[in-house]
Structure formats: C-alpha cells, structure tokens
Amino acid sequence: MMVNKIIVAVDTVILAIGDKGMEVFLIKIKNEPYEGCWALPGAVVQDTESLDDAAKRVIQQRVGDKRIHVKQLYSFGEVDRDVRGRSISVAYFALLSDKKLIKPMLNEQYSEMGWYGVDSLPKMAFDHADILKTARIKLTFMLDEVGVVSKLLPKKFTLSELQKVHEILSGKKIDKRNFVKKTKIDDEIVDTGEMKKGEAFRPAKLFRFR
Amino acid sequence: MMVNKIIVAVDTVILAIGDKGMEVFLIKIKNEPYEGCWALPGAVVQDTESLDDAAKRVIQQRVGDKRIHVKQLYSFGEVDRDVRGRSISVAYFALLSDKKLIKPMLNEQYSEMGWYGVDSLPKMAFDHADILKTARIKLTFMLDEVGVVSKLLPKKFTLSELQKVHEILSGKKIDKRNFVKKTKIDDEIVDTGEMKKGEAFRPAKLFRFR
DNA sequence: TCAAAAGTGTTCTGATTACACCCATGT
DNA sequence: ACATGGGTGTAATCAGAACACTTTTGA
Numbered sequence A, B: 001m002m003v004n005k006i007i008v009a010v011d012t013v014i015l016a017i018g019d020k021g022m023e024v025f026l027i028k029i030k031n032e033p034y035e036g037c038w039a040l041p042g043a044v045v046q047d048t049e050s051l052d053d054a055a056k057r058v059i060q061q062r063v064g065d066k067r068i069h070v071k072q073l074y075s076f077g078e079v080d081r082d083v084r085g086r087s088i089s090v091a092y093f094a095l096l097s098d099k100k101l102i103k104p105m106l107n108e109q110y111s112e113m114g115w116y117g118v119d120s121l122p123k124m125a126f127d128h129a130d131i132l133k134t135a136r137i138k139l140t141f142m143l144d145e146v147g148v149v150s151k152l153l154p155k156k157f158t159l160s161e162l163q164k165v166h167e168i169l170s171g172k173k174i175d176k177r178n179f180v181k182k183t184k185i186d187d188e189i190v191d192t193g194e195m196k197k198g199e200a201f202r203p204a205k206l207f208r209f210r
Numbered sequence C: 001t002c003a004a005a006a007g008t009g010t011t012c013t014g015a016t017t018a019c020a021c022c023c024a025t026g027t
Numbered sequence D: 001a002c003a004t005g006g007g008t009g010t011a012a013t014c015a016g017a018a019c020a021c022t023t024t025t026g027a
Helices: A051-062 A128-142 A159-170 A176-185 B051-062 B128-142 B159-170 B176-185
Strands: A007-018 A021-029 A042-044 A070-076 A087-095 A110-117 A189-196 A204-209 B007-018 B021-029 B042-044 B070-076 B087-095 B110-117 B189-196 B204-209
Touching: A007 A051, A007 A110, A007 A128, A007 A159, A021 A128, A021 A159, A042 A051, A051 A070, A051 A087, A070 A128, A070 B070, A087 A128, A128 A159, A159 A176, A159 A204, B007 B051, B007 B110, B007 B128, B007 B159, B021 B128, B021 B159, B042 B051, B051 B070, B051 B087, B070 B128, B087 B128, B128 B159, B159 B176, B159 B204
Parallel strands: A007 A087, B007 B087
Antiparallel strands: A007 A021, A007 A042, A021 A110, A070 A087, A189 A204, B007 B021, B007 B042, B021 B110, B070 B087, B189 B204
C-alpha cells in the first residue's frame, strides 16, 4: 500500500442552546497563519486511537462531564483546507445540555474561548465556516432522530423548554397546544410529577425522557 | 502540527437495482492477507486531490459513464480495520441506473468482480461489511432526498420501475393506485408521452424526472 | 394588580391507507 | 386463449394546522 502524508484530524462542533438560540463553542487561535481567527476544538488523530476515540478525547478535554456522546457529522478534505499543509478533518457533533459544562481551559495555542450564535459567527480559521454550515443543515434533519433533542436538555425539563429546542432546531414557530398534543402521544416523554418552582410565574410540570 | 502515519483511503459503495433487489459491485482480492475476500472498490487518497476527487477517480476507473455522482457516506476509522496497518476510509455512494455501466477491468490485485444482493454478501475484507451495513441504513433515510431515486433509474422509466425502486429502498410494498396518485401530484415526475413497447404485455407510459 | 409564562379543545384540511376489476399486448 | 403487467376511483382514517382564553405565581 502506498504511503501518503495527509494529516488526519478531528474537529468537534460543540453545541448548546443559549440566549442566541443554537450556540457553538469556539476557541481563538493565538498564532500565525490563523492568528485572531476562531476555530472548532480539534486534534490530530493518533495511531493508537479510533476516529470516535479521538473525538471523545477532544470533548473530554473541554467538558467536565464524562458522558458526552459524539456523533460523526462529515469529513472535509479539500486540498487547500489548511494553508499549513494537506490534511483532512473528520467533524463530530457534541450536544451539551448546558453551556456551563465547558471547563475554562486555555493553552499556548488558544488565547480565548467562547460561545457564538450560529447566525453570528466570528472570522473562522481553516474551512471551519464550511463545517459549521454543513453542521447546521444536518442538525435540521436530525431533529427526529433519537436522542438529539434530549441531549440538549437537562434531565428534567418543562414542555416550554422542550418546545424551544424543537423551534430552534427546525427554525419554525410551533403552536403550543398542538405541541402539547404530540408530547402526550409520545411514549418517550414522561411526566415526573414534579414542578419547576421559584420562577416569577406559574410553576410548570417537569418531564423527562424515558 | 504533529505528523501521523495514518493512511487515508476512499471506498465506494456502487449500487444499482438488479434481480436481487439492491445490488452492490464488489471485487475479489487476489493477495494475502485478504486473499479470496471481496471488497468495495477503493484507493488511497493522493496529496493533490480532495476526498471527493479521489472518490470520483475510483468511480471513473470502474464506470464507463463520466457523469456518475458520488456522495459521501461516512468515515470509518477503527484502529484494527485493516490488519496491514493503520488507515481510515472515507466511504462514498455511487448510484448507477444500470449494472452494465461497469467496465470489465481486472488487474494484478483483483481476480474477479461482480454484483451481489445486499442481503447475500460474500466474505468481505477489511471492515467493508460494516461499511455496507451503514450504507444500507443511510439509504433508507435518503429515499426522500433529491436525486437518489432518479439516479437508480434510466432517463425514461415506467411507473412500475419507479415504484419498484421505492419499494426496494424502503423495504415496504406499496399499493399501486396510491403510488400513482402521489406521482400525479409530484411536479418532478413528467409524462414523456412515449410508451415502453415490445414487452409481452400491455405497453406502459414512460416518465422522466424534471 | 400586574407581568409572565402555564395550561387547555375543537374544527378543518390534506395526506395516507385500504381495497378490486378491466385493459392491451405478445406468445 | 391466456398469461402478464398496465391502468384506474372512492371511502375511511389519521395527522397536522389554525385558533384564544383562563390560571397561577412572584414581584
């Protein structure tokens, strides 16, 4: 078999629901040639780890919770995607129920980190703007898939919180009564019997996924 | 950036409708350690070509028609996927309207080639059985996507041929009258005015995609 | 008492399903 | 004449969309 010199990397699209709707976690690059640009957290894949394991390693470096699932998104392999040399990137999703799960952590390569609304991204390094564009399209189709919505919510959640996730992912406003009707039918969504109290309005029932 | 020794390959899942339903084009490996096993056509990605270009190169080597589209399926990167050494494979789909588009072509590495029903695969090399399993699952979801069905049909086709593709991809039997009703509504499917003659039964109207 | 979000049903429309017989052709 | 797939309509059911007001709480 021939040998090639292509670097294999993984990049992770870490998403959570925030004030600006769907938000993505980015880090700011300190050094040339992408100084000042923002990037998805990533790493070079090691000989001894699978692609999935490399993605999990990147996530676990950034996130306190060990049980974050990653899901492969797409592989990007344009010849000029990184001006420093030929590489391919296998991109992964990681969905967080809470932005605060991210550990503050910077190093010699990254000067800053933060969350950005997917509609108001800063200047991106490499082909990471393309990766995010692809991620947004895929995410819309993933709405119905098992687990996508649940990973973006805490264990117990109100119907309004659930509805908001659906609205953000689909990009459409949903009628509350129709939405309630569907959750009533859905076996996966269970009433915990508890209420979310302490807000300046009527307490809401808390639900969970089965 | 670190250097790794991971080989980047592309493998292509070439599919067409045949007597056995969905069929996949495979080649038989001549040499150890996978002697006698069957594999998806593939190649090592070169420094100077993108992943998509590498997949197109593999397809064009095998298929007479230049205009076959490829679509990325998934990337496979288990550490032990190839006993000869560490590699990752970016798998692609290619959908053919006719099995006969394949050019007969063997070389020093491959002793045989042929089509297999996706339900009756021979002994597969590498992780290619996994790749095909993933391909089958994805294909079901791709039914509604633009172009998937059309690429598996000739330019002009009868409603029965169209229905058969839907049935094979979805794995479900469809009622003929209900199916006709839906195609009547679908703007993409146009009556050519021509008929498919010369068969031992009533001639059928020929349709095309817009 | 006010602001804010929770909670709750009915009607209409369009899409999906189920179902059976005669027709045109080549052999 | 017969075997084979082509071609056709109606009724029932189900899912999705539209639509507005009262309730509960903390401030």
